[in-house]
Amino acid sequence: MIELGIETWINFWKSNVCETDWYYRLRQRPDLQIVFVLLVVVLSVSIFAPIISPHDPAVQDLYGKNQWMSADHWFGTDYLGRDLFSRVVCGLQTSMTIAVTTIATTFVIGTMIGSYAGYKGGWVDNVISRVIDVFLAFPSIILALALVTFLDSGILNMILMLVIAQWASFARLMRGQVLVEKNAEYILSACAAGLPGWWILIKHLIPNCIMSVVVLATLELGHVILTISTLSFLGLGLSPSIPEWGSMINAGLDSMRTAPLNVVVPGLSITTVALLFNLAGEGIRDIIDPGTDAEGSLWTF
Amino acid sequence: MHHYLIKRIIYLIFTLVIASMFVFVVVNATPGESAEVLARHLYIGLEEIAPPELIAEVSERYDLNKPILQLYLEWIGGILRGDLGYSILFNKPVNRLLMLHLPPTIFLTVVAMVFATTTGLVLGIFSALHQNRILDHIIRVGTIFSVSMPGFWVAVMLILVFSMWFGLTPISGYGGPPYIILPAIALGLHTMASITRIMRTSMLETMNKPFVMFAKAKGLPKRRVIVSHVCKNALLPVLTIIGTSFGTLLAGSVVIETIFSWPGIGAMLMKAISARDFVLIESTIMMVVFMFLIVNFVIDLLYHVIDPRIIYD
Numbered sequence: 001m002i003e004l005g006i007e008t009w010i011n012f013w014k015s016n017v018c019e020t021d022w023y024y025r026l027r028q029r030p031d032l033q034i035v036f037v038l039l040v041v042v043l044s045v046s047i048f049a050p051i052i053s054p055h056d057p058a059v060q061d062l063y064g065k066n067q068w069m070s071a072d073h074w075f076g077t078d079y080l081g082r083d084l085f086s087r088v089v090c091g092l093q094t095s096m097t098i099a100v101t102t103i104a105t106t107f108v109i110g111t112m113i114g115s116y117a118g119y120k121g122g123w124v125d126n127v128i129s130r131v132i133d134v135f136l137a138f139p140s141i142i143l144a145l146a147l148v149t150f151l152d153s154g155i156l157n158m159i160l161m162l163v164i165a166q167w168a169s170f171a172r173l174m175r176g177q178v179l180v181e182k183n184a185e186y187i188l189s190a191c192a193a194g195l196p197g198w199w200i201l202i203k204h205l206i207p208n209c210i211m212s213v214v215v216l217a218t219l220e221l222g223h224v225i226l227t228i229s230t231l232s233f234l235g236l237g238l239s240p241s242i243p244e245w246g247s248m249i250n251a252g253l254d255s256m257r258t259a260p261l262n263v264v265v266p267g268l269s270i271t272t273v274a275l276l277f278n279l280a281g282e283g284i285r286d287i288i289d290p291g292t293d294a295e296g297s298l299w300t301f
Numbered sequence: 302m303h304h305y306l307i308k309r310i311i312y313l314i315f316t317l318v319i320a321s322m323f324v325f326v327v328v329n330a331t332p333g334e335s336a337e338v339l340a341r342h343l344y345i346g347l348e349e350i351a352p353p354e355l356i357a358e359v360s361e362r363y364d365l366n367k368p369i370l371q372l373y374l375e376w377i378g379g380i381l382r383g384d385l386g387y388s389i390l391f392n393k394p395v396n397r398l399l400m401l402h403l404p405p406t407i408f409l410t411v412v413a414m415v416f417a418t419t420t421g422l423v424l425g426i427f428s429a430l431h432q433n434r435i436l437d438h439i440i441r442v443g444t445i446f447s448v449s450m451p452g453f454w455v456a457v458m459l460i461l462v463f464s465m466w467f468g469l470t471p472i473s474g475y476g477g478p479p480y481i482i483l484p485a486i487a488l489g490l491h492t493m494a495s496i497t498r499i500m501r502t503s504m505l506e507t508m509n510k511p512f513v514m515f516a517k518a519k520g521l522p523k524r525r526v527i528v529s530h531v532c533k534n535a536l537l538p539v540l541t542i543i544g545t546s547f548g549t550l551l552a553g554s555v556v557i558e559t560i561f562s563w564p565g566i567g568a569m570l571m572k573a574i575s576a577r578d579f580v581l582i583e584s585t586i587m588m589v590v591f592m593f594l595i596v597n598f599v600i601d602l603l604y605h606v607i608d609p610r611i612i613y614d
Contacts, residue, residue, distance in 0.1 A: 131319075134316050138586075139593065140552070141552040141553070142552050145582075146582070149574060150330040150334075226451045229453075230451055230556055234556060234559065256465075271450045271451075274448075275445065
């Protein structure tokens with residue numbers, strides 16, 4: 001009888017995780033460990049945003065507008081006297097909710113369609129590839145602009161818009177990976193053993209192709225955060241009442257000569273979060289594919 | 302080669318047709334709403350509520366209640382005859398609007414591209430030649446920051462620092478060389494960073510190839526090895542990035558033009574979208590998609606010219 005005590009789990013962890021290649025490589029990269037820890041911090045801040053923000057992000061104080069940083073208002077106040085720190089933290093929640101949902105959805109859709117096309121081949125692959133081509137023919141902002149005309153503003157529609165704009169690149173990557181992996185010997189032997197096609201696809205092909213899509217997903221998280229802020233800077237996609245970094249910058253434009261914090265603080269927040277995701281994505285790529293020359297590290301140790 | 306060319310052209314036309322259908326369906330999906338927005342933009346104030354009679358009149362007048370297939374065929378037929386339609390908002394033919402607004406956008410995109418390519422190549426080569434030294438690290442930190450900054454924020458910060466605080470450049474507008482500096486930098490920064498990184502990686506890869514070792518062993522001077530052997534062969538991946546970046550730059554110009562009041566198609570597209578001038582939206586977006594596809598098509602063919610080892614299937 002197997003005992004499922006804590007020791008079993010530790011042993012499981014040790015034999016399955018601690019001895020993998022990527023775990024060793026992660027241990028050699030302190031810079032990456034810091035990036036991952038910071039990402040966890042960002043994620044927790046976005047989850048607990050209402051608790052963390054010291055002020056109500058919507059409460060205005062016209063007597064105390066455009067203040068500089070102080071003990072009470074860490075990042076100062078905006079042109080309506082709202083606390084910038086609270087607004088940035090709540091903006092993080094908005095961005096992360098949209099970005100994570102978008103990427104999770106895109107990941108599933110892209111992986112499924114891409115792997116099916118690559119595995120099936122023939123006319124199915126041909127049709128799906130042409131559809132992917134069509135979606136890749138639109139620069140993502142342009143596609144979003146076209147969609148804005150018929151989707152109303154709102155978080156769900158924003159997610160839908162971004163999913164439509166992003167899924168093709170995931171599907172294309174997955175298809176390419178499957179095409180390469182399909183001819184590997186273990187797949188041929190699985191075929192020869194008479195395993196059903198869907199089993200080979202789910203059990204063998206997808207797990208062996210998924211890591212490069214994970215890298216793309218991490219990089220795209222940073223990219224989607226930039227796109228969200230760009231769209232809301234243009235006043236599209238989200239209603240103005242929701243605190244979002246792009247619309248904060250747009251609203252701060254008129255007073256930026258006298259109160260630069262209005263545009264500097266949200267901009268730096270976008271940059272920081274996008275930077276973390278970019279570093280993490282390239283870090284994961286270095287870890288799973290050590291052939292590249294530590295592209296993701298700022299400093300080589 | 303000819304076979305490949307014909308196949309690529311058929312794919313290109315197919316992609317354009319499907320893309321045009323997609324854009325048309327998406328933009329025309331809610332004709333009732335479009336009629337209301339149009340009515341508010343054209344006849345009454347933006348804050349007013351349009352009466353149903355006015356909405357009906359606008360729908361009737363601008364063909365919004367015709368079946369979508371008929372509208373699509375009329376639109377695509379016009380395009381095939383070289384007529385991109387008529388803009389309701391500007392009360393001008395779309396052809397004339399594009400003739401007016403396309404040159405500034407192309408000007409901005411090309412200047413941004415030239416800035417991004419030259420700076421990116423120089424920084425990338427420099428970074429690779431000084432691998433793991435202090436300047437290499439600075440360039441790498443700089444590029445990864447540039448990739449993470451949103452273009453519109455870069456534009457805003459450039460205006461704040463160079464126009465408002467130092468008064469070096471005009472804040473916005475269209476004109477001579479001083480007007481193009483900030484928009485071109487803001488637009489091209491992302492592309493510059495990606496070109497720098499690709500060029501650096503590609504240089505480092507090429508430097509380890511046997512033919513470079515042979516060139517060194519032959520006793521060629523270092524400069525000659527770098528310029529005519531390493532750089533030339535490292536350029537190929539950069540070419541791909543230039544192709545895909547063209548789309549990014551065209552799309553980015555929508556935002557940058559709005560910020561700098563640059564009279565290009567980006568700013569025009571934003572106006573068209575807010576007023577639901579649907580023919581103008583569709584034709585402008587298709588124009589962008591067309592230019593993007595053509596550039597990538599040409600670059601795909603250039604591969605063969607630059608690297609004859611590539612054989613098309």
